[in-house]
Amino acid sequence: MLSKKASCESHGQDSSYFLGWQEYEKNSYHEVQNTTGIIQMGLAENQLSFDLLESWLESNSDVLALKRKGRSVFRELALFQDYHGFPDFKNRLVEFMAKLRGFKVAFDPNKLVLTAGATSANEILMFCLAEPGEAFLLPTPYYPGFDRDLKWRTGVEIVPIHCTSANDFRITACALENAYQQAQKLNLKVKGVLVTNPSNPLGTTMNREELSHLIDFAITKKIHVISDEIYSGTVFDSPSFTSISEALMEASSDDADVCNRIHIVYSLSKDLGLPGFRVGMIYSYNETVVAAATKMSSFGLVSSQTQYLLSNILSDKKFTGKYIKENQRRIRGRKEMLVAGLRGAGIKCLKSNAGLFCWVDMRHLLSSDTFEAEKELWKRILFGFGLNISPGSSCHCSEPGWFRMCFANISQETLRVALRRVEALVESMDSTKASTLRNATSTTSGAGGDNFNHHHHRRTVRNSRRSWSLSKWVLPSPYDDHETADR
Amino acid sequence: MAIEIDDHQQPSVELSKVAVSETHGEDSPYFAGWKAYDEDPYHELNNPLGVIQMGLAENQVSFDLLEEYLEKHSEASSWGKGASGFRENALFQDYHGLKSFRKAMASFMEQIRGGRVKFDPERIVLTAGATAANELLTFILADPSDALLVPTPYYPGFDRDLRWRTGVKIVPIHCESSNNFQITPEALEAAYSNAEAMNIKVRGVLITNPSNPLGATIQRSVLEEIFDFVTRKNIHLVSDEIYSGSVFSPTEFVSVAEILEARKFKDSERVHIVYSLSKDLGLPGFRVGTIYSYNDKVVTTARRMSSFTLISSQTQHLLASMLSNKAFTENYIKINRERLRKRYEMIIEGLRSAGIECLKGNAGLFCWMNLSPLLDEPTREGELALWNSMLHEVKLNISPGSSCHCSEPGWFRVCFANMSELTLQVALKRIHIFMEQLRSSTLASNQDYSGCRFLVLQVARQPI
Numbered sequence: 001m002l003s004k005k006a007s008c009e010s011h012g013q014d015s016s017y018f019l020g021w022q023e024y025e026k027n028s029y030h031e032v033q034n035t036t037g038i039i040q041m042g043l044a045e046n047q048l049s050f051d052l053l054e055s056w057l058e059s060n061s062d063v064l065a066l067k068r069k070g071r072s073v074f075r076e077l078a079l080f081q082d083y084h085g086f087p088d089f090k091n092r093l094v095e096f097m098a099k100l101r102g103f104k105v106a107f108d109p110n111k112l113v114l115t116a117g118a119t120s121a122n123e124i125l126m127f128c129l130a131e132p133g134e135a136f137l138l139p140t141p142y143y144p145g146f147d148r149d150l151k152w153r154t155g156v157e158i159v160p161i162h163c164t165s166a167n168d169f170r171i172t173a174c175a176l177e178n179a180y181q182q183a184q185k186l187n188l189k190v191k192g193v194l195v196t197n198p199s200n201p202l203g204t205t206m207n208r209e210e211l212s213h214l215i216d217f218a219i220t221k222k223i224h225v226i227s228d229e230i231y232s233g234t235v236f237d238s239p240s241f242t243s244i245s246e247a248l249m250e251a252s253s254d255d256a257d258v259c260n261r262i263h264i265v266y267s268l269s270k271d272l273g274l275p276g277f278r279v280g281m282i283y284s285y286n287e288t289v290v291a292a293a294t295k296m297s298s299f300g301l302v303s304s305q306t307q308y309l310l311s312n313i314l315s316d317k318k319f320t321g322k323y324i325k326e327n328q329r330r331i332r333g334r335k336e337m338l339v340a341g342l343r344g345a346g347i348k349c350l351k352s353n354a355g356l357f358c359w360v361d362m363r364h365l366l367s368s369d370t371f372e373a374e375k376e377l378w379k380r381i382l383f384g385f386g387l388n389i390s391p392g393s394s395c396h397c398s399e400p401g402w403f404r405m406c407f408a409n410i411s412q413e414t415l416r417v418a419l420r421r422v423e424a425l426v427e428s429m430d431s432t433k434a435s436t437l438r439n440a441t442s443t444t445s446g447a448g449g450d451n452f453n454h455h456h457h458r459r460t461v462r463n464s465r466r467s468w469s470l471s472k473w474v475l476p477s478p479y480d481d482h483e484t485a486d487r
Numbered sequence: 488m489a490i491e492i493d494d495h496q497q498p499s500v501e502l503s504k505v506a507v508s509e510t511h512g513e514d515s516p517y518f519a520g521w522k523a524y525d526e527d528p529y530h531e532l533n534n535p536l537g538v539i540q541m542g543l544a545e546n547q548v549s550f551d552l553l554e555e556y557l558e559k560h561s562e563a564s565s566w567g568k569g570a571s572g573f574r575e576n577a578l579f580q581d582y583h584g585l586k587s588f589r590k591a592m593a594s595f596m597e598q599i600r601g602g603r604v605k606f607d608p609e610r611i612v613l614t615a616g617a618t619a620a621n622e623l624l625t626f627i628l629a630d631p632s633d634a635l636l637v638p639t640p641y642y643p644g645f646d647r648d649l650r651w652r653t654g655v656k657i658v659p660i661h662c663e664s665s666n667n668f669q670i671t672p673e674a675l676e677a678a679y680s681n682a683e684a685m686n687i688k689v690r691g692v693l694i695t696n697p698s699n700p701l702g703a704t705i706q707r708s709v710l711e712e713i714f715d716f717v718t719r720k721n722i723h724l725v726s727d728e729i730y731s732g733s734v735f736s737p738t739e740f741v742s743v744a745e746i747l748e749a750r751k752f753k754d755s756e757r758v759h760i761v762y763s764l765s766k767d768l769g770l771p772g773f774r775v776g777t778i779y780s781y782n783d784k785v786v787t788t789a790r791r792m793s794s795f796t797l798i799s800s801q802t803q804h805l806l807a808s809m810l811s812n813k814a815f816t817e818n819y820i821k822i823n824r825e826r827l828r829k830r831y832e833m834i835i836e837g838l839r840s841a842g843i844e845c846l847k848g849n850a851g852l853f854c855w856m857n858l859s860p861l862l863d864e865p866t867r868e869g870e871l872a873l874w875n876s877m878l879h880e881v882k883l884n885i886s887p888g889s890s891c892h893c894s895e896p897g898w899f900r901v902c903f904a905n906m907s908e909l910t911l912q913v914a915l916k917r918i919h920i921f922m923e924q925l926r927s928s929t930l931a932s933n934q935d936y937s938g939c940r941f942l943v944l945q946v947a948r949q950p951i
Binding site: 001002003004005006045047050053054057061064065066072074075077078079080081116117119120123127128129130131132148149152153269273274275276277278286288289292295296298299300301302303304305306309 | 502503504505506507545547550553554557561564565566573574576577578579580615616618619622626627628629630631633647648651652690721723757765769770771772773774784785788791792794795796797798799800801802805
């Protein structure tokens, strides 16, 4: 009765990424009201700098009241549905984007297309650049949402470019070529590569070598490059951020035509912490793409009320300069707190210089070097220790044992609580490791995982010095007579 | 960025077919007229000889009511003094949408229908405009190369919204002036057979009620027939009720929701309603559309798909406040209706006294004008020639029926709510003089309307 798109699973809502979210929704941690609830560390939001925005809003109340110099602009805004967007807003956006790139590049507002979030921007680019059944190459691990955003309604396929911890998950020329060959084997025509830079979930920026490989690859294969630079404002440490726009300037001597195939995606959801306002954009050097994407943006325009507000915020150069710096400082502080806390528990992270999360190495906590073991560990962390973190498999990582942990969407105090739970987790693993060795019958199946929890729960309560902290949030096993977690 | 692009180089990788196709429909006269207006827009003082825009179905008659509300209720535009208001709202990107907003929307839709039906806020899916809602529904209800049946004449934007990225086709249900363009069972069957003959699978019927461009509501008996038809064929029914709040008389609109309630929701899982605040509240810039579906799977899927087209939470917050204020909404609906009716009567009277008849309308922001007696040849070319003159000589941008896929030439959609009363009178005056000149000269038979060249000057010099 419904279309194939409606019936298929490509919306990806059955992956662990979303399941963890669901569990969190059922039992959310609260500093006061629900201290045994699940702490959300699977959501890459930036909640660190709202106070700066709030104080700006307080001093600029006429903007909220839709007034300009005392005169109401309500009518103008209410009627403004031009898909070219507010010229003033686009001017401010390209200035802001240039600022984030240290003014090493300049952007033309006429090449900017506004969309309802980066989600919409990425999908629009797929519609513009590929036919159903064609493919884009994406380095793994990648943002789980791409499976839906790039594939669902467009019919485009994703072929992974496998990156490994052997070289800190950097994209190599070899990996690019392998992915391309793999696509050929699958009879898929490759239309381009999509990278996220800074990377989600790695939290690292691409180095010049990687960018150079990428552009060479695009030139040789005559394909597109989409660079999703949504985290460009969250770079808090060296090395500094190199946008593809910069790399392009250096590469242009090799092939001027390649810039017709370079497109940047950006959004205010991460840098300014405003995901609810739905402000995304495509910057393309290709006029035909700009024209087509502009028309397509009709299906997801940015509210004129919101364009007006943000246009005003971004025009306050003093404010934005201050905001960018302070925001980056706070992100760095949080990241260091998480990294130090994890280190204390014997857990390492990939060295990162950007993003709102860390890429955490828990391979040593796996019962075996498999994705089943990773899933078990993830469930144990979620149900046994009340932390929703994203398992690497949901990001299509080729090595089991890596997890993404977000640190900017919770308070400092909550982060401390989370770190204590991580310590408890590690301690419980130390003691269960001993009992696992004794217990040759430990299972690795999904159902067995629950038994694992239950079976070892009683042992760990006995063995752990912190048994009180376990019993508070370990969910009752199926064999107990307690109420379920559906509170 | 100082990269020079060599114009003579061939692009070395193609873009998708969708990107380069013409299905966005932007080359039709609908848009050409817009362009002419943009280049020479009428202004009472600064450009009295300019083109008057009568091709834009916007509602500008009730802004004062909205502005008054905002003045009195600053909390709608801001988030209060508490720390959590702004940040909670700024973070809110849940595709379920703000609960308070969905409730307010459901209640507003009920009020428009005089409380004759109930809407469940849990069935409301929010999208950035009805444009997005219609495309989204098409993705959900049909596969590429399937078809939706749409009665003609229809809103030109549907060619893009329903077809462009979805790959779905539109097969027209031909309606004729002989019965006031009403949809008949025969026309429905004919369209269906037509599709079958072309080996195209029909997935649903999409109606706009009240109709754009007719400016008339669909009668209850016709709605019943349409519903019976889709049930018999086991296909969907999408009812775009975007103009439901713009019906001049409160009792004349029957929503498909009423038909379903009367039948105790039997077979209702095939029905989906589209709505938006762009026309009734005059807020197209805010991008507020909704899908109301009686089908659980459609609701769930549409909700997930709405991720690509969410409404700004800032805007949801503003409108939740406004629309949950019953005193405001009741007053607004009432006054908006009255003002639209008054405008409608003004234009109908003005046209009639110029010797032009319109389809009897009772809703919307436009009237459906019959200029077929003026055509030298009853063809699309004849219509376009007349349209050209209206645009370049009379300086009125109106929409030719052919851009709405009307099967009879000579009909035009004329908008009346997107300008001041004074401007409307200037437009009517121009039409008056144009008609006088036609009657008094033989130029019409040569399809040479160039005698109208000084028409706008004459009007500009006359007192209204």
